[in-house]
Amino acid sequence: MNAQELWKRFQTSLCQVPALDVSLDVSRMAFDDDFVERMRPALDKAFAAMDALEKGAIANPDEDRMVGHYWLRAPELAPSAEITAEIKDTLAAIEAFAAKVHAGAIRPERKPKFTRVLSIGIGGSALGPEFLADALGDPTTDKLHAHFIDNTDPDGIARELERIGAALDETLVVVMSKSGGTPETRNGMLVVAEAFRAAGLDFAKHAAAVTGAGSKLDQTVTKEGWLARFPMWDWVGGRTSETSAVGLVPGLLQGLDMKAVLAGAAAMDEATRVHDAARNPAALLALTWYLATDGRGSKDMVVLPYKDRLLLFSRYLQQLVMESLGKRLDLDGNRVDQGISVYGNKGSTDQHAYVQQLRDGVNNFFATFIRVLEDGGAGGEVEPGVTPGDYLHGFLLGTREALFANDRKSATITVPRVDARIVGALIALFERTVGFYATLVGINAYHQPGVEAGKKAAASVLALQDQARAGLSATPQTADQIAAAVGAPESAETIYLVLEHLAANGRATMTRGSHPGLTTFQAV
Numbered sequence: 067m068n069a070q071e072l073w074k075r076f077q078t079s080l081c082q083v084p085a086l087d088v089s090l091d092v093s094r095m096a097f098d099d100d101f102v103e104r105m106r107p108a109l110d111k112a113f114a115a116m117d118a119l120e121k122g123a124i125a126n127p128d129e130d131r132m133v134g135h136y137w138l139r140a141p142e143l144a145p146s147a148e149i150t151a152e153i154k155d156t157l158a159a160i161e162a163f164a165a166k167v168h169a170g171a172i173r174p175e176r177k178p179k180f181t182r183v184l185s186i187g188i189g190g191s192a193l194g195p196e197f198l199a200d201a202l203g204d205p206t207t208d209k210l211h212a213h214f215i216d217n218t219d220p221d222g223i224a225r226e227l228e229r230i231g232a233a234l235d236e237t238l239v240v241v242m243s244k245s246g247g248t249p250e251t252r253n254g255m256l257v258v259a260e261a262f263r264a265a266g267l268d269f270a271k272h273a274a275a276v277t278g279a280g281s282k283l284d285q286t287v288t289k290e291g292w293l294a295r296f297p298m299w300d301w302v303g304g305r306t307s308e309t310s311a312v313g314l315v316p317g318l319l320q321g322l323d324m325k326a327v328l329a330g331a332a333a334m335d336e337a338t339r340v341h342d343a344a345r346n347p348a349a350l351l352a353l354t355w356y357l358a359t360d361g362r363g364s365k366d367m368v369v370l371p372y373k374d375r376l377l378l379f380s381r382y383l384q385q386l387v388m389e390s391l392g393k394r395l396d397l398d399g400n401r402v403d404q405g406i407s408v409y410g411n412k413g414s415t416d417q418h419a420y421v422q423q424l425r426d427g428v429n430n431f432f433a434t435f436i437r438v439l440e441d442g443g444a445g446g447e448v449e450p451g452v453t454p455g456d457y458l459h460g461f462l463l464g465t466r467e468a469l470f471a472n473d474r475k476s477a478t479i480t481v482p483r484v485d486a487r488i489v490g491a492l493i494a495l496f497e498r499t500v501g502f503y504a505t506l507v508g509i510n511a512y513h514q515p516g517v518e519a520g521k522k523a524a525a526s527v528l529a530l531q532d533q534a535r536a537g538l539s540a541t542p543q544t545a546d547q548i549a550a551a552v553g554a555p556e557s558a559e560t561i562y563l564v565l566e567h568l569a570a571n572g573r574a575t576m577t578r579g580s581h582p583g584l585t586t587f588q589a590v
């Protein structure tokens with residue numbers, strides 16, 4: 067296809083959302099009219115399923131749940147007056163809480179005001195807040211400085227606590243967990259609570275939570291009398307919870323314009339309710355995913371935002387897309403092994419890392435460029451008439467064309483700038499695209515049965531570690547001997563690995579043999 071034909075295709079296929087000044091260009095996806103026609107029945111089914119979902123159908127059949135993240139930014143569309151009121155009341159309560167914190171009416175034990183917010187959560191209870199804090203925050207003007215703990219890595223937790231340092235006494239901790247029982251989050255909370263105690267502070271007077279009613283975390287909040295607790299509803303999935311209390315609490319405390327995030331998401335929701343793929347960017351994007359991956363994830367999605375503030379977007383999208391679409395079974399119980407792999411950081415930085423392979427190597431991906439029109443920053447010219455932003459934009463167009471010239475497909479989303487409204491719109495665009503795509507390939511996007519397997523296995527590793535520790539004595543023993551002694555001969559390898567870890571941390575003594583089977587362990 068020559069430049070003139072591409073220019074024509076660009077003009078005829080560009081999907082615009084005037085309310086947001088956002089557009090989706092699929093001209094480099096090799097779309098033909100036949101494909102759209104062929105997909106029309108499947109897409110009509112996806113539109114109907116989405117309409118039903120928004121009206122409160124049980125869209126997550128395995129868990130017998132409604133799927134209501136779209137109501138969070140248009141509460142009047144919720145299927146019951148009760149849900150509408152809950153959404154509105156929660157937003158009002160969070161706004162009031164944040165305003166009191168900012169004014170010092172809710173204050174730490176010893177200081178006049180909170181100056182930092184430390185969010186503890188993982189997965190859907192961390193990725194959205196982390197993305198927004200980085201995309202929209204400004205350390206010089208944020209009302210509270212934002213910190214995150216999103217793992218059970220002791221070193222990672224210690225590093226974040228060191229960054230807070232002496233300001234711990236003016237830090238508001240927000241523990242977020244829908245289930246209220248996620249071990250990584252609980253561990254982060256326990257270590258942080260201990261740090262407060264060690265500093266002579268009452269943790270409860272510095273803590274708030276976002277969690278499901280009646281969860282373990284909810285019970286702790288009540289028992290210890292924390293500052294506040296905001297709800298996570300069972301009809302909001304973790305990976306689609308950025309516009310629920312999960313995003314609102316840390317965002318509003320940091321001072322981000324979360325109302326604009328909600329408004330941007332609502333505007334994108336309206337644009338993506340249209341039953342016409344040519345005018346509905348989420349439907350069109352879902353079709354590109356189908357086209358690019360043969361409807362079975364045969365190619366990876368590389369997300370390339372040319373804007374540093376969007377760095378964490380691909381990490382956020384990894385969970386949204388991969389946890390939603392990565393499914394073994396379809397809705398009828400057939401084995402399908404679905405999914406689309408997502409990765410990416412930012413352009414043009416990635417140009418100097420892996421774009422070589424994208425252009426010349428294995429053709430196993432399609433790219434999604436995010437093009438931001440307004441440059442921001444200090445401006446200034448680096449050459450007569452040329453700014454650093456011109457370079458950034460030039461690299462985007464150049465990379466896109468270089469890829470296309472070598473038969474590498476891409477879609478390009480253009481946004482005017484990175485602000486709260488646009489970030490809300492981007493989140494809503496991908497949420498809806500995932501929903502449409504899931505119907506196109508016949509899977510449940512809203513459950514995550516596979517995650518349980520890893521959690522159960524981890525629990526049995528810890529149980530085995532207990533047994534192995536109990537089996538240690540002053541006599542040197544190999545992993546096989548300990549495994550046999552504790553009645554788990556088939557678990558010698560796991561016992562070897564957990565004891566090696568304990569030894570590295572001074573909780574067992576290890577003498578390495580010439581191979582693992584000859585290595586011995588003793589109690590310290």
Ligand SMILES: O=P(O)(O)OC[C@H]1O[C@H](O)[C@H](O)[C@@H](O)[C@@H]1O
Nearest residue numbers: 189190191243244245248304517
């Ligand atoms: O919010 P939580 O209940 O703590 O869950 C945090 C995360 O953990 C799980 O492993 C799920 O797979 C994720 O979807 C979820 O976002």
